[in-house]
Amino acid sequence: MKLLGIVGSAAEESYNRQLLQYIEKEFANQFDFELIEVKDLPMFDESNDQTQSVAIQNLNRKILKADGVIIATPEHNHTVTPALKSLIEWLSFKIHPLATKPVMIVGASFYDQGTSRAQLHLRQILDSPGVNAIVMPGNEFLLGNVKKAFDEFGNLKDEKTRAFLQSNLQKFLKFISVVSKLDDAPEQLPDEDLQAKGSVATTIPDVNMSSDHWVEEAAAKVHPVKGDTYVQLDHGILTVNQIDELLKSMPFEITLVDGNNQFLYFNHTSESASMFAHRKPEQVGNPIGDCHPARAYNHVKQVISMLRAGKLDVFRMPVPHGPGKYVVHNYQALHDTEGNYAGINEYILDFQPIIDWYLKKTGKELTGGNVDAVSGASKKDNTEKTDAVPGASKKVSRQQPDAISGASEKAAPVKPDVDAVSGASKKD
Amino acid sequence: MKKLIGIVGTNSATSTNRQLLQCMQHHFQKDATIELMEIQNLPMFNKPTADKLPDIITEMAAKIEAADGVIISTAEYDHSAPAALINALDWLSYGIYPFVDKPVMVTGASYGALGSSRAQAQLRQVLDAPELHAMIMPSSEFLLGNSLSAFTEDGALKDTDIIEKLDGIFADFLVFVDIAQQLKNAHDANKKAAADFDWDKIR
Numbered sequence: 144m145k146l147l148g149i150v151g152s153a154a155e156e157s158y159n160r161q162l163l164q165y166i167e168k169e170f171a172n173q174f175d176f177e178l179i180e181v182k183d184l185p186m187f188d189e190s191n192d193q194t195q196s197v198a199i200q201n202l203n204r205k206i207l208k209a210d211g212v213i214i215a216t217p218e219h220n221h222t223v224t225p226a227l228k229s230l231i232e233w234l235s236f237k238i239h240p241l242a243t244k245p246v247m248i249v250g251a252s253f254y255d256q257g258t259s260r261a262q263l264h265l266r267q268i269l270d271s272p273g274v275n276a277i278v279m280p281g282n283e284f285l286l287g288n289v290k291k292a293f294d295e296f297g298n299l300k301d302e303k304t305r306a307f308l309q310s311n312l313q314k315f316l317k318f319i320s321v322v323s324k325l326d327d328a329p330e331q332l333p334d335e336d337l338q339a340k341g342s343v344a345t346t347i348p349d350v351n352m353s354s355d356h357w358v359e360e361a362a363a364k365v366h367p368v369k370g371d372t373y374v375q376l377d378h379g380i381l382t383v384n385q386i387d388e389l390l391k392s393m394p395f396e397i398t399l400v401d402g403n404n405q406f407l408y409f410n411h412t413s414e415s416a417s418m419f420a421h422r423k424p425e426q427v428g429n430p431i432g433d434c435h436p437a438r439a440y441n442h443v444k445q446v447i448s449m450l451r452a453g454k455l456d457v458f459r460m461p462v463p464h465g466p467g468k469y470v471v472h473n474y475q476a477l478h479d480t481e482g483n484y485a486g487i488n489e490y491i492l493d494f495q496p497i498i499d500w501y502l503k504k505t506g507k508e509l510t511g512g513n514v515d516a517v518s519g520a521s522k523k524d525n526t527e528k529t530d531a532v533p534g535a536s537k538k539v540s541r542q543q544p545d546a547i548s549g550a551s552e553k554a555a556p557v558k559p560d561v562d563a564v565s566g567a568s569k570k571d
Numbered sequence: 572m573k574k575l576i577g578i579v580g581t582n583s584a585t586s587t588n589r590q591l592l593q594c595m596q597h598h599f600q601k602d603a604t605i606e607l608m609e610i611q612n613l614p615m616f617n618k619p620t621a622d623k624l625p626d627i628i629t630e631m632a633a634k635i636e637a638a639d640g641v642i643i644s645t646a647e648y649d650h651s652a653p654a655a656l657i658n659a660l661d662w663l664s665y666g667i668y669p670f671v672d673k674p675v676m677v678t679g680a681s682y683g684a685l686g687s688s689r690a691q692a693q694l695r696q697v698l699d700a701p702e703l704h705a706m707i708m709p710s711s712e713f714l715l716g717n718s719l720s721a722f723t724e725d726g727a728l729k730d731t732d733i734i735e736k737l738d739g740i741f742a743d744f745l746v747f748v749d750i751a752q753q754l755k756n757a758h759d760a761n762k763k764a765a766a767d768f769d770w771d772k773i774r
């Protein structure tokens with residue numbers, strides 16, 4: 144379940160933002176939650192249409208692919224903020240991503256009664272034909288006296304408030320599933336061409352994709368810059384060599400597949416046999432159909448079509464590589480600056496050293512549940528409330544930058560048995 | 572003669588609400604001067620922590636302060652007033668209180684038949700908030716529906732029934748402005764109440 148939270152305040156410091164951040168943190172194991180901001184968006188102006196701007200298009204795409212939207216509104220002068228209203232106007236002018244989208248309204252205010260009037264206005268606004276959202280009826284989550292509502296860790300202090308929020312969110316999840324039944328039959332995602340017979344703007348034409356020397360042959364066509372030539376990036380300037388060094392220093396294996404399902408790159412960190420996925424330089428350029436056994440095609444197609452359609456941002460799959468490891472293949476969608484699908488970054492990472500490092504540094508332990516089976520971490524008989532695995536791993540991923548560099552110290556690549564996802568290459 | 576401000580309640584370059592105010596400006600020139608005030612190009616309100624308001628806001632506030640009354644003609648976007656108008660009102664109630672006890676007449680034009688009725692209803696609630704605290708003329712809805720075809724080429728209203736209705740409401744508004752003057756006993760207290768008002772301190 145994918146939910147989007149709209150911070151209805153343009154203020155630098157906002158209690159409504161804090162409320163959504165709390166929801167994001169507290170309910171991480173119940174749904175995916177992404178926050179979007181109304182601050183820094185241009186004021187709606189009918190005579191200066193900016194619907195096509197990157198900022199509006201990105202929001203459009205995010206809303207379209209969300210299962211539901213939670214709007215946190217402040218109250219200014221008995222109504223919603225201009226910044227929130229302006230966003231809704233952009234989203235009801237030339238595009239209508241909120242149409243038939245389940246929406247839940249919450250609001251935080253300094254005042255007891257806070258946001259009750261703004262919430263009513265917002266309901267009327269969302270109900271207008273140009274917006275046409277489906278607002279969850281009945282529930283009113285008003286967080287009054289907000290300056291006293293959170294503790295120093297950003298958690299809601301009052302247990303009743305927490306329980307009420309929890310029950311509202313549960314209702315919203317149910318509401319979403321009811322509303323989705325109002326829709327017609329589930330949409331069929333278009334089939335994926337794993338043989339890369341089409342092309343995208345960056346496809347290098349007239350080179351045999353299956354050739355063992357695709358890189359050299361393609362290079363002869365497009366004369367790519369290399370070595371000490373500078374390249375400007377978002378954001379910085381590096382030479383091609385520096386980019387290579389950077390990518391090879393990453394504590395994971397990266398593979399890039401473009402929007403045409405052509406395998407274009409991997410960071411060649413070691414010999415094929417000692418990589419988690421046994422990639423070989425000769426495979427580069429192949430259609431990805433050539434890198435997977437036919438029995439995996441359906442699954443691969445399914446994942447790519449969901450990433451392409453924006454139903455998923457990332458698909459993660461643990462692949463057994465023997466004891467003491469927790470290797471995960473992560474298929475992360477790439478997007479261009481306009482938000483269009485641009486392919487996949489597959490990165491393969493052993494999480495185990497990260498978890499070990501985190502536990503060592505924080506003195507925490509994995510307890511409860513079937514810990515051994517999941518991570519091989521120490522088991523501890525314990526009935527007290529714990530940071531069970533989902534909670535812990537969530538925290539790990541938040542700490543990624545540090546945790547990963549820690550991991551690389553320890554994670555000596557060991558010969559993997561199988562690469563269940565990519566399968567053995569046909570050329571193997 | 573009364574000095575009024577007519578706020579164009581949209582930032583759109585072409586606006587039938589602007590047309591309506593221009594029409595009133597001309598039509599009522601013997602009874603009042605109506606100066607049009609635009610809300611285009613104001614920064615987005617973001618509760619800045621700095622004390623100083625943008626110059627354009629303080630200039631607008633001074634004009635409103637000096638006027639006998641204000642006419643706000645609101646467009647309707649998504650059944651409510653445009654963000655640009657709400658934005659102007661937020662700035663004009665942020666540590667400054669030019670609207671407190673100011674006589675205000677609400678009008679509105681819309682392309683459809685309903686003449687911005689829902690935006691006007693919300694706008695009245697907004698103007699009633701403690702830091703705006705305007706004196707809104709009661710029982711006086713002026714709705715201009717089908718506004719794209721409501722004006723002649725030289726900007727006059729076509730429909731004589733509508734002109735009659737507007738004449739009546741505007742005459743009432745001039746009286747309301749006078750009455751409002753007499754209701755100013757509590758003004759200083761109201762002004763102070765708005766300035767002292769703190770969303771923190773009410774229960």
Ligand SMILES: Cc1cc2nc3c(=O)[nH]c(=O)nc-3n(C[C@H](O)[C@H](O)[C@H](O)COP(=O)(O)O)c2cc1C
Pocket residue numbers: 152153154156157158159160216217218219220221222251252253254256257258618661662664665700702770
């Ligand atoms: C111009 C202005 C008008 C306000 N009007 C109201 C109001 O009508 N009702 C209310 O409860 N709070 C009002 N407040 C205070 C809000 O409670 C507070 O700014 C907001 O809801 C907190 O949300 P945030 O921290 O996410 O911005 C107002 C604040 C400003 C700056």
Ligand SMILES: Cc1cc2nc3c(=O)[nH]c(=O)nc-3n(C[C@H](O)[C@H](O)[C@H](O)COP(=O)(O)O)c2cc1C
Pocket residue numbers: 189232233235236271273581583585586587588589645646647648649650651680681682683685686687718
């Ligand atoms: C985003 C958007 C939303 C609109 N929503 C409404 C609406 O809810 N009701 C309506 O009568 N007209 C709506 N309109 C149409 C006109 O803009 C509206 O009637 C407006 O009041 C005309 O005023 P103006 O000529 O001063 O711009 C909408 C227009 C836009 C661009």
